[in-house]
Amino acid sequence: MISTWVSVIVMLVASVNGARNEDVIQPCVTIQTSGSVVPLGSRVTATCVIRDDCLLGTGHIEWRLGDRFIPSSPVSSESGRVSEVVIPSFNHTREFLTCCLQASPIQVVGGVEIRAGYPPEPPQNLSCQTNLTTPNTLTCCWDPGQQETHLLTQYTLHTEIWDMNKNYTYKLQTGVPHYTVPRSDFVLFSEMKIYVKAVNELGEASSVPIVLEPVSAAKFDPPKILEVEAVPKKYGCLKLRWSLSQHQAWMSNLFLNLEVRLKTADSNQWSEQPILVSRVKPTRSVDQCRLLHGTRYFSQIRVRYKQSPWSEWSSSQSGVTLESAPTGHLDSWMRLSGDHTHKQLNVHLFWKPSKQFRANSQNVSYIVSVQKLPGEKGKLCSTMGNYCTFQFPRKAKKVYLSAVNAVGKSSPTEVRIYQPKARVMISDITAVPRDDQTLLVQWKNVDTSSLTDHVVEWRPLLKTDLSLTQFEIIDRNQFSLLITGSFEPYKPYRISVYPRFKDGIGLPQTVNAYSRQKAPSMVPKIRIKKTWQSHIELTWDEIPLDQRNGVIQSYKVFYWDEKGPINVVNADTEERRVVLKNLNALSLYEAFLMVSTFGGSLNGSTIHFEIEPFDAVTVVMILTASGVGLSLMIIFIVLTCFSNHKRLKGRFWPVVPDPANSSIKRWTSESSQETHLAWDRDEPNPIYLSHLSFLDLPMKLSKQEDDLWLNSAEDTSDLGESICGSPFIPGYSGSNSDSVPYATVIFSGPCSSPPPKEPHVYLRSESTQPLLETEESFSPKCYQNMATDGMPREQCFFGPSHDCVAEEGADPAILWDDFPFLRALAMNDTQND
Known part of the structure; x- marks a missing residue:
C-alpha cells in the first residue's frame, strides 16, 4: 500500500511541476540508480536531481528506503539541488527508494522501485521417458534447483532431432517442472538431443543435455509368462516361455534385457538378486537352473530395451523341478508329558528342515522309528506333518526320524529321548515386540556349565493345533532370540525357554506375548461379595483370553458418593478384588471398573451401592459377643457353685x-x-x-x-x-x-x-x-x-x-x-x- 501511494505521489509531482519544452514534458526531479533489478545483497547507488526552474519548496534533500530514512551525501552544485545515496547491501527482494525535501510536512519529490534476487540455476536431473501406449508420447522432467530466485524465471524445453535436422522449443508453465512432447515431434528409433533453459532478469542457465533414442526411453508393459516346466533329464532346472503384451507384440524382434526372480512355494520372500538375461527375444524361452530338486517355484519377469526403465513385474507362474531323494538332516525338538513315575510318557516330537535339508519333492512324509532303518516293525508313527505323538518306548534311549518321498528316503536323523529334570535354570524371561512380525525374547541363566543348548518354543494360545508349534535351538551362551513369523495382532502367544542337558530337559520358563496390543474388548461386571460397617468388598470374574487384546496391566476401581470426590483403588491382577474402606453409612455410592493393557483402557458399567448402619455382619458380631459374655458368666457361676458345693448342698x-x-x-x-x-x-x-x-x-x-x-x-x-x-x-x-x-x-x-x-x-x-x-x-x-x-x-x-x-x-x-x-x-x- 505504501509503494502504491509513493508511485502516485511521484506521478503527481512529475505532472504538476514539469515544464513543457517543445511539447515534451520534462520532469522536475530525476532519479538515477545503478539498476532497478540487482542481485540480492549487492551495492546500490542512486542520485536525485531537482531542476532549478521547478517551483518546488526549498530545503535539504533526504532519502527514504521504504519507511526508513537513510543517510545521503550532497553533490557540489550551484543550486544545491542534487543528492546521492549509497546502499552498501540491498537485502530486500522488492522496495521503493524515494527522494524527499525536508519541510513541514516532508515533501516527496521522486522515487524508484528496486527489485533484487538471484540468477537461475541450471536445471538438474533431466530425464525423459517414452510411453508406448496409444498415443505414444515423450515426457521429460527435471529439478529446477533448490535456491529461490525471487524473480520471475522462464523455463523452455529444447529438442534437436539429428537425423531430420529439426529443432523444437517448448515454453513451459511457471512452476511446472515437466513437459510431454507430442508423438509428431519425435521418432522412436532416431537419436535426439534434449535440454532445458532457465531465464530471468539477472541471467540464464541450461541443463546438461541428454542424447537418447526415444525407444530406449520407453517403459514396456509388464510381459506375460506363458509356461513354466521342468527341463527333462536336468535336475534343478525350469524352462520359462514368455511374450510381450498384446499392444507391444509388434516389437518382438527387438533384443531385450530380461530379469527373472523366483521363490519357493513355502517362502514369502522373493530372491534378493534377480537373475539377468541379456539380449533375448520374446520368441525365445529362458532356462533357470541350480534350483532345488522336486520343489515348486513361483517366477516373475520384467523387461527393458537398452537403458530404458524396467517394466513392472509380470504375474506369477509356478513350476516344479524334477524330484530326487531327500538329503540332509532335520532339526528336532522333543517334549514329554504324562506320568513320569510309571514311565507312561507321551512323546511330542516336532521337527523342521535344517539349513542343509532338501526335501527334493512335493509329497514328503516322515517316519519315526526305533530302528535306524525304518520298517513296519519298529515304526512309531508316519505323517505328512511336522510333528507326531507316540508312547514312550521302554528301554529306548533314542528314535530315528527319516524323510521319504516317491524317489527314495533321506539318511535317518538320530533323536535322543531326553528325560524331564526338575531343575530350574531359566529366570527373568521377557518378550518385547519390535514390530508386527518380530518379537525379541530375552532371559537369564542361573548356570550354563551343565547346559548343552536352549530351546525356544512358541505357539498361539487360542489355537490347539500342535502343528502351529514352532521352535528354535540356540547356543547355551546365547540369552536372547529375535523370532519372526506371521503373528496376529491382539492375539496371545505363549513363549517358553527350555534348558537342555546331556541327560534331560529342565523346567521351562514361560511368558505370554502380543505383537500388538489394544484396549480389552470387554470389562467384567463388578459384584458385591461382602459388606460390613463402613467397608465393602467388590470382586469380578477374569476376562476371557480371546477378549483381553493384550497383557492386563491393572484393574482400577473408581468410586464416589453424591458429595465426595472420586476415589481410585488399584486391585491385584491375580486376586481381582478390592476392599473399599471408610465409607459413609446411608450414602449412595457409584463405582465402575477400568481395565488397562499396554494398548489402551476400557471402562465398565457403573454400579450403585449403599452402606447400612448395622449390617448382618455387625448384628452377628454383637450377638456373638453377647453370647460369649453370657456363657462366660454362666461358667463362672457354675464354677463358683461347684467350689462351694458342700456348703450349698447343706x-x-x-x-x-x-x-x-x-x-x-x-x-x-x-x-x-x-x-x-x-x-x-x-x-x-x-x-x-x-x-x-x-x-x-x-x-x-x-x-x-x-x-x-x-x-x-x-x-x-x-x-x-x-x-x-x-x-x-x-x-x-x-x-x-x-x-x-x-x-x-x-x-x-x-x-x-x-x-x-x-x-x-x-x-x-x-x-x-x-x-x-x-x-x-x-x-x-x-x-x-x-x-x-x-x-x-x-x-x-x-x-x-x-x-x-x-x-x-x-x-x-x-x-x-x-x-x-x-x-x-x-x-x-x-x-x-
Whole structure:
C-alpha cells in the first residue's frame, strides 16, 4: 500500500511541476540508480536531481528506503539541488527508494522501485521417458534447483532431432517442472538431443543435455509368462516361455534385457538378486537352473530395451523341478508329558528342515522309528506333518526320524529321548515386540556349565493345533532370540525357554506375548461379595483370553458418593478384588471398573451401592459377643457353685444321718467332746450329726406321749432299731412309705460340752422325709471296733442278727461302753420305764 501511494505521489509531482519544452514534458526531479533489478545483497547507488526552474519548496534533500530514512551525501552544485545515496547491501527482494525535501510536512519529490534476487540455476536431473501406449508420447522432467530466485524465471524445453535436422522449443508453465512432447515431434528409433533453459532478469542457465533414442526411453508393459516346466533329464532346472503384451507384440524382434526372480512355494520372500538375461527375444524361452530338486517355484519377469526403465513385474507362474531323494538332516525338538513315575510318557516330537535339508519333492512324509532303518516293525508313527505323538518306548534311549518321498528316503536323523529334570535354570524371561512380525525374547541363566543348548518354543494360545508349534535351538551362551513369523495382532502367544542337558530337559520358563496390543474388548461386571460397617468388598470374574487384546496391566476401581470426590483403588491382577474402606453409612455410592493393557483402557458399567448402619455382619458380631459374655458368666457361676458345693448342698439338700451306716460306734466319751476336723467321704461329717443332739427337759414327758413313743417300737428288740427305723416296725414300707419314724436325740449342750448331770430323754419324731436305706439287707451291718489290744473285732448292735456272731467269752456290757451316746439313751429309756 505504501509503494502504491509513493508511485502516485511521484506521478503527481512529475505532472504538476514539469515544464513543457517543445511539447515534451520534462520532469522536475530525476532519479538515477545503478539498476532497478540487482542481485540480492549487492551495492546500490542512486542520485536525485531537482531542476532549478521547478517551483518546488526549498530545503535539504533526504532519502527514504521504504519507511526508513537513510543517510545521503550532497553533490557540489550551484543550486544545491542534487543528492546521492549509497546502499552498501540491498537485502530486500522488492522496495521503493524515494527522494524527499525536508519541510513541514516532508515533501516527496521522486522515487524508484528496486527489485533484487538471484540468477537461475541450471536445471538438474533431466530425464525423459517414452510411453508406448496409444498415443505414444515423450515426457521429460527435471529439478529446477533448490535456491529461490525471487524473480520471475522462464523455463523452455529444447529438442534437436539429428537425423531430420529439426529443432523444437517448448515454453513451459511457471512452476511446472515437466513437459510431454507430442508423438509428431519425435521418432522412436532416431537419436535426439534434449535440454532445458532457465531465464530471468539477472541471467540464464541450461541443463546438461541428454542424447537418447526415444525407444530406449520407453517403459514396456509388464510381459506375460506363458509356461513354466521342468527341463527333462536336468535336475534343478525350469524352462520359462514368455511374450510381450498384446499392444507391444509388434516389437518382438527387438533384443531385450530380461530379469527373472523366483521363490519357493513355502517362502514369502522373493530372491534378493534377480537373475539377468541379456539380449533375448520374446520368441525365445529362458532356462533357470541350480534350483532345488522336486520343489515348486513361483517366477516373475520384467523387461527393458537398452537403458530404458524396467517394466513392472509380470504375474506369477509356478513350476516344479524334477524330484530326487531327500538329503540332509532335520532339526528336532522333543517334549514329554504324562506320568513320569510309571514311565507312561507321551512323546511330542516336532521337527523342521535344517539349513542343509532338501526335501527334493512335493509329497514328503516322515517316519519315526526305533530302528535306524525304518520298517513296519519298529515304526512309531508316519505323517505328512511336522510333528507326531507316540508312547514312550521302554528301554529306548533314542528314535530315528527319516524323510521319504516317491524317489527314495533321506539318511535317518538320530533323536535322543531326553528325560524331564526338575531343575530350574531359566529366570527373568521377557518378550518385547519390535514390530508386527518380530518379537525379541530375552532371559537369564542361573548356570550354563551343565547346559548343552536352549530351546525356544512358541505357539498361539487360542489355537490347539500342535502343528502351529514352532521352535528354535540356540547356543547355551546365547540369552536372547529375535523370532519372526506371521503373528496376529491382539492375539496371545505363549513363549517358553527350555534348558537342555546331556541327560534331560529342565523346567521351562514361560511368558505370554502380543505383537500388538489394544484396549480389552470387554470389562467384567463388578459384584458385591461382602459388606460390613463402613467397608465393602467388590470382586469380578477374569476376562476371557480371546477378549483381553493384550497383557492386563491393572484393574482400577473408581468410586464416589453424591458429595465426595472420586476415589481410585488399584486391585491385584491375580486376586481381582478390592476392599473399599471408610465409607459413609446411608450414602449412595457409584463405582465402575477400568481395565488397562499396554494398548489402551476400557471402562465398565457403573454400579450403585449403599452402606447400612448395622449390617448382618455387625448384628452377628454383637450377638456373638453377647453370647460369649453370657456363657462366660454362666461358667463362672457354675464354677463358683461347684467350689462351694458342700456348703450349698447343706443348705438345699440337708444330709439325713443313717444310723445303720454310722460311725457313732467308734466315738468315745472323750472324743465326742472334741471337734472333729477330719473329712471322710465314707462317713457323714460330724457337723451334720449335730442333728443328733441332747436336750435337757425341765419336766417329764406326759404318759400319753411316752406311751405313743413306746408303742411305736413294740416289736423292736433294741433301741437302736427304733432309731434306725427298722423294717420290723409295724407299718414300715421302706423308702416308699409316707412317714418313717425316727428319733432325734437332744443334748443339753453341744458335743463339746461336759456330760450332763441330769438324766437324758429322747423324743420320737414323725417325719415325712425318707431315711437313707440300704439295698443289700434289712439287717443292721456289723462294724469293726478296735479292741484294747489294737486288733479289730466285729461287734453287733441294734439287736441280734444272723450275720453276726458274738465272740466267745465277750461281755455284753462292752457293747454299750463302746457307744457312750447309745448308753445314755439306754439309761433314759430305763428311767422312762
